[in-house]
Amino acid sequence: MIKNDFYEHAREKYAEIGIDTDAALKTLRATPVSMHCWQGDDVGGFEHEGSALGGGNGIQVTGNYPGKARTLAELREDIEKVFTLVPGANRLNLHASYADFSETGFADRDSLEPKHFASWIDWSKRNNIPLDFNSTFFSHPKAGGMTLSSKDKGIRDFWIEHAKRCREIGAAFGKEQGSACIHNIWIADGMKDIPADRNGYRKILESSLDEILSVNHPADFIKDCVESKVFGIGTESYVVGSHEFYMGYATSRNLMLTLDMGHFHPTENVADKISSMLMFVPEIMFHLSRGVRWDSDHVTILNDDMRQIGEEVVRTGKLDKIHLGTDFFDGSINRIGAWAIGTRATKKALLFGLLQNNKKLVEYEEDGNYFARLAMNELYKTLPFGDVWEHFCISEGVPTDAQLINAVADYEKNVTSKRA
Numbered sequence: 001m002i003k004n005d006f007y008e009h010a011r012e013k014y015a016e017i018g019i020d021t022d023a024a025l026k027t028l029r030a031t032p033v034s035m036h037c038w039q040g041d042d043v044g045g046f047e048h049e050g051s052a053l054g055g056g057n058g059i060q061v062t063g064n065y066p067g068k069a070r071t072l073a074e075l076r077e078d079i080e081k082v083f084t085l086v087p088g089a090n091r092l093n094l095h096a097s098y099a100d101f102s103e104t105g106f107a108d109r110d111s112l113e114p115k116h117f118a119s120w121i122d123w124s125k126r127n128n129i130p131l132d133f134n135s136t137f138f139s140h141p142k143a144g145g146m147t148l149s150s151k152d153k154g155i156r157d158f159w160i161e162h163a164k165r166c167r168e169i170g171a172a173f174g175k176e177q178g179s180a181c182i183h184n185i186w187i188a189d190g191m192k193d194i195p196a197d198r199n200g201y202r203k204i205l206e207s208s209l210d211e212i213l214s215v216n217h218p219a220d221f222i223k224d225c226v227e228s229k230v231f232g233i234g235t236e237s238y239v240v241g242s243h244e245f246y247m248g249y250a251t252s253r254n255l256m257l258t259l260d261m262g263h264f265h266p267t268e269n270v271a272d273k274i275s276s277m278l279m280f281v282p283e284i285m286f287h288l289s290r291g292v293r294w295d296s297d298h299v300t301i302l303n304d305d306m307r308q309i310g311e312e313v314v315r316t317g318k319l320d321k322i323h324l325g326t327d328f329f330d331g332s333i334n335r336i337g338a339w340a341i342g343t344r345a346t347k348k349a350l351l352f353g354l355l356q357n358n359k360k361l362v363e364y365e366e367d368g369n370y371f372a373r374l375a376m377n378e379l380y381k382t383l384p385f386g387d388v389w390e391h392f393c394i395s396e397g398v399p400t401d402a403q404l405i406n407a408v409a410d411y412e413k414n415v416t417s418k419r420a
């Protein structure tokens, strides 16, 4: 009851400046966040005994906190736990390296089929969590160098076939769940030192992507997107799939673009890209992350970058064209807690954007009253935002921020700490 009093008070404070907190919460509740599956096992996947991230460039996990999921069953158990800690609608973003071979026997990446994900489809139905998907172009013997932009036809064809298979799997997800599966393509292809043939690899990547996407699947089942990167560890001098490459590619093919918060120069404002990109590409997928000095994939938190994302997502008025997903992997802290914090922070950022009077802000701007615009932006930071968030958590039956620590500690005590 006391909690509700706090919400009533917050509602009044926001209403005084023309903001409807009930309406904001309705939108927040209905807007899914596609949570990545790979925080729970440090991006290892479960293709074979002892699978681990590796065999390529551009992606790294640090930390060795005890209790990481060792099997698909443990990973699913952990994910189910996390979804009891995250309010509102959610989706799960899977990687191809999380196939389930227990009933079928092993299949290499170029031989994957929907049947290798049948147990995920069941899981999705049981938990009412729709699935998104990613081809996996790393952690594989054929991913030591270039993949889709390889000059070796055998290697290239292997990965083209992989992506085609993944699109089929994604389409199968979409068909089953009645909402399109977002299928993402990220490759690490690049070079440590100054390349001689920047152009050549990019031409090859273009034709590989065209080949992959030449197979048509209904748009109601699958939406494809491509993810750029500015540099990676081991690809400091050149990344084939740069932002310019994919921006041009997505624009010319009317394709979705994925914006990962860690894949730009640290001083670039990713939120500023939304309004530009949506003029030329149909939709945007986000990998919300937190780069610290580089694409370190720290746990997403409610920092200025994320608040600006929340604001811009709302201000463009195209929430239906923007898909919020997470992408971080910190192996140095409790992984369930990491997942919960990052996914909740994404929802908080959206709520922050929703709890603003944009009409008034635009009015001040058009009047040239930039002081008032700035003052209003400052005001948003100290309004009882936390009371609205807490009310949302309580009404969705998940822990408040203060309760989260114990909820995670209980699960650690009862479950993850028992893993050898």
Ligand code: RNT
Pocket (backbone or CB within 6 Å): 038, 043, 058, 059, 095, 134, 186, 227, 229, 260, 287, 295, 327
């Ligand atoms: C890597 C990309 C990519 C991966 C996942 C696992 O830099 O961000 O999205 O993190 O596909």
Ligand code: ZN
Pocket (backbone or CB within 6 Å): 186, 227, 260, 287, 327
């Ligand atoms: Zn990413």
